[in-house]
Amino acid sequence: xxxxxxxxxxxxxxxxxxxxxxxxxxxxxxxxxxxxxxxxxxxxxxxxxxxxxxxxxxxxxxxxxxxxxxxxxxxxxxxxxxxxxxxxxxxxxxxxxxxxxxxxxxxxxxxxxxxxxxxxxxxxxxxxxxxxxxxxxxxxxxxxxxxxxxxxxxxxxxxxxxxxxxxxxxxxxxxxxxxxxxxxxxxxxxxxxxxxxxxxxxxxxxxxxxxxxxxxxxxxxxxxxxxxxxxxxxxxxxxxxxxxxxxxxxxxxxxxxxxxxxxxxxxxxxxxxxxxxxxxxxxxxxxxxxxxxxxxxxxxxxxxxxxxxxxxxxxxxxxxxxxxxxxxxxxxxxxxxxxxxxxxxxxxxxxxxxxxxxxxxxxxxxxxxxxxxxxxxxxxxxxxxxxxxxxxxxxxxxxxxxxxxxxxxxxxxxxxxxxxxxxxxxxxxxxxxxx
Numbered sequence: 001x002x003x004x005x006x007x008x009x010x011x012x013x014x015x016x017x018x019x020x021x022x023x024x025x026x027x028x029x030x031x032x033x034x035x036x037x038x039x040x041x042x043x044x045x046x047x048x049x050x051x052x053x054x055x056x057x058x059x060x061x062x063x064x065x066x067x068x069x070x071x072x073x074x075x076x077x078x079x080x081x082x083x084x085x086x087x088x089x090x091x092x093x094x095x096x097x098x099x100x101x102x103x104x105x106x107x108x109x110x111x112x113x114x115x116x117x118x119x120x121x122x123x124x125x126x127x128x129x130x131x132x133x134x135x136x137x138x139x140x141x142x143x144x145x146x147x148x149x150x151x152x153x154x155x156x157x158x159x160x161x162x163x164x165x166x167x168x169x170x171x172x173x174x175x176x177x178x179x180x181x182x183x184x185x186x187x188x189x190x191x192x193x194x195x196x197x198x199x200x201x202x203x204x205x206x207x208x209x210x211x212x213x214x215x216x217x218x219x220x221x222x223x224x225x226x227x228x229x230x231x232x233x234x235x236x237x238x239x240x241x242x243x244x245x246x247x248x249x250x251x252x253x254x255x256x257x258x259x260x261x262x263x264x265x266x267x268x269x270x271x272x273x274x275x276x277x278x279x280x281x282x283x284x285x286x287x288x289x290x291x292x293x294x295x296x297x298x299x300x301x302x303x304x305x306x307x308x309x310x311x312x313x314x315x316x317x318x319x320x321x322x323x324x325x326x327x328x329x330x331x332x333x334x335x336x337x338x339x340x341x342x343x344x345x346x347x348x349x350x351x352x353x354x355x356x357x358x359x360x361x362x363x364x365x366x367x368x369x370x371x372x373x374x375x376x377x378x379x380x381x382x383x384x385x386x387x388x389x390x391x392x393x394x395x396x397x398x399x400x401x402x403x404x405x406x407x408x409x410x411x412x413x414x415x416x417x418x419x420x421x422x423x424x425x426x427x428x429x430x431x432x433x434x435x
Contacts, residue, residue, distance in 0.1 A: 046142050049107045050149025052309040055157075055261070055321050056106050058099040059349040060338055063146045066103050067114065069096040095350070102317065106309065113142070157261050158336060161329040164260050164268065168253065169194050189332030190216055190224075198253070199330050201228030202239035218342075226347035232326060249319060249371060255378050257326040262306045262318065263379060314375040316356030320349045
């Protein structure tokens with residue numbers, strides 16, 4: 001038998017090593033590609049998640065400004081923990097931090113991602129790794145994607161509502177004359193009575209010729225600013241100066257705009273009619289189930305914004321955002337801007353949040369709770385009411401039964417494990433010593 005030469009054995013070994021090296025290099029490339037794809041996946045996620053920001057968090061703030069305020073507070077808290085004086089915050093800083101808290105509420109993964117990036121930065125800094133700059137790049141890309149998604153959603157909502165509002169107004173009686181153009185806004189605002197009477201401040205009377213002329217001529221006594229509520233916020237566009245809260249934020253057009261944005265355009269054609277009479281007793285009136293009337297565009301929607309962003313109940317910020325979008329759709333302004341002549345959309349948005357969120361008395365809190373209940377019934381119906389008005393279960397029969405059992409256990413001097421319906425609202429896994 002012919003023995004292989006030493007040279008051929010060496011060649012075979014070299015070829016085997018080359019094949020092994022090739023396999024390792026391929027595995028290395030796959031690992032690098034997989035590692036590189038992680039930031040890309042996260043950035044695509046942020047682009048999608050950012051679409052909730054304008055709708056549910058803030059009208060125009062950039063994400064990096066909210067995160068910077070949270071970082072500033074974290075640093076100040078560290079200083080104060082070492083014996084420093086408590087730090088006071090400006091009104092704008094308080095607003096930014098509240099917005100940051102809402103941001104984390106709707107995009108909870110952002111907080112952990114920011115913490116992970118910070119830890120990665122510290123590790124790389126200790127190791128003197130030259131790729132530390134990529135950490136800052138990832139921060140920047142994440143914020144950019146979030147802001148892009150946020151502004152993109154606002155633009156999409158504005159474009160859709162610009163067309164939808166014309167259909168709603170033109171289907172009303174009497175039909176507005178001249179006809180409104182759905183794809184152009186040049187004839188809207190105070191240039192058309194149908195839109196002007198809706199965005200006219202409740203402090204003025206659009207049916208009064210002198211008021212109309214003064215508004216159109218920008219008379220200093222008749223400026224249209226965010227300091228006045230527009231008529232489209234009130235039920236049936238009726239304002240009672242003796243009771244300015246009556247009917248506020250119960251306008252049918254406002255609800256239709258909300259549905260168009262959050263529960264699909266087709267759902268806005270279904271008119272829900274909950275009992276909207278003022279009920280000072282705080283008890284819901286016993287009314288038959290909601291009846292819905294089909295609209296002209298009755299079709300199944302392929303997307304549901306509220307479900308995509310995890311919104312199960314109507315929030316004040318969603319109402320404020322809708323009011324801004326509706327006001328912009330009714331105006332003659334052709335491109336989005338925070339300040340349109342004398343009207344400041346940011347101030348308008350913040351005034352609505354103040355109305356809903358800054359309640360100083362129990363009566364104010366009860367009125368806002370009833371108003372939000374009205375909104376949820378108007379948008380989501382009466383089904384699944386527990387999603388937006390959780391029921392107090394402490395005085396229900398199940399809790400009473402378990403409480404009675406616990407009392408007997410106390411009398412016998414035994415120990416027991418109580419469930420989520422136990423006395424005083426304890427949750428699953430809570431352990432009570434009853435002896």
